[in-house]
Amino acid sequence: MRIIKKILCFALLSVAISSCTLFGLDFQSNEEYEAKSGTNKINQTVWDFIQSRPDIFSTLIDGITYAGIESLYKESGNTHILLTNSALSSGDNCYWSLNKVLPEGRTDSIKATAWEQYDKAEVKELLTYHILKKEWSYDNLSSTVNWVETYGTGKFKYTKDGQTLDGDTAVMDIRLGQDRNLPLQLNNFSWNIRKLLEASAGSCRTTNIKALDGYIHVSDWYQPRPTRYFMGQE
Template structure:
């Protein structure tokens, strides 16, 4: 009798399991057929130029490049520089050009005018703003696909040689040191940034992590930063 009851119990369990599985299927929850799933990764290609990307994000959505665009317009920089191929573009988001929020990390809180943080780009000479923006454009594509692990790479920016030998009258930058060749150092970090970014790209080895890296435009690579990018070269190069 115990053997018969045991068999009945197994049948009931089997039927319950079958109903449960059927119920999952009926509920629209497809069963996993195997564990070999093809992963889906984000496509870094934006299928537009860096200039089109900046303009679009300056005018729509959270307008993250709106303040950068104001600097571009004010400076009179030749915007075709953002359209030329084979370049790396370091793009300032709204936190990097801000008077509130993350202000201590912003452009205005670092380039002081007569000892004070200005409210906008117009406090600086146009030529100064143009050359700072040119410093953020690098011929050649430098990203996680091309940079060597950990080792710093010295790159030439579009800012004219000799411009960063001194700052214009009335403008100061804490710790300023001449950068006669308008060079920059880029490297891939050997760690993570608070468990939010693994192996971020660093600019001038000063813990300025690229916030969003490797955005592949049709004419090069875009790196978005949320902090001021200094033209001061690091004293120690890794």
């Protein structure tokens, strides 16, 4: 009986070892563990990456062309918050919905249907504000407030308490949420259109893409600008 049990145990062990090999769970062949990890690098420039995804960046591409700022997306060493169609033209919280236009012959403002309904300077300001100077990634960000310069000129208008006011600050706060998943958060303040974000909430759908000439973070939300008042400077 003991001999039979030993034979059965040996047979089961053999099957188990074979199964590990069969399903790709090979035993480690040496003592030194070699970690396998994905890469965040892409073999494309920022501009090539944008053009390769017209399915989500068609409105951004049209806006860049309309504003005539293609060259800014070809400079090295910057961080690009790339705005998807959801951020710019699709949905109730996109730029076209929240910044209505007044077509000729109408008395009420409506959602825009094309960039040509806006002044070129306004479109340029919107897009250049989402280009940050220097490269910002998980390598040099923390959960502390981090105001960084953008390529915006700082002249813009914003609405507060039903009044249209002038703003003059073209900086953006970029940091990591205080959560173990470290979501990337942009302008996480009460004056943002998303209000205050939870520690586990992020502003971007895809982050930390390292292109050949800079970093990319993809967002479904455009960012409103802060003002000196909100930043406690006046």
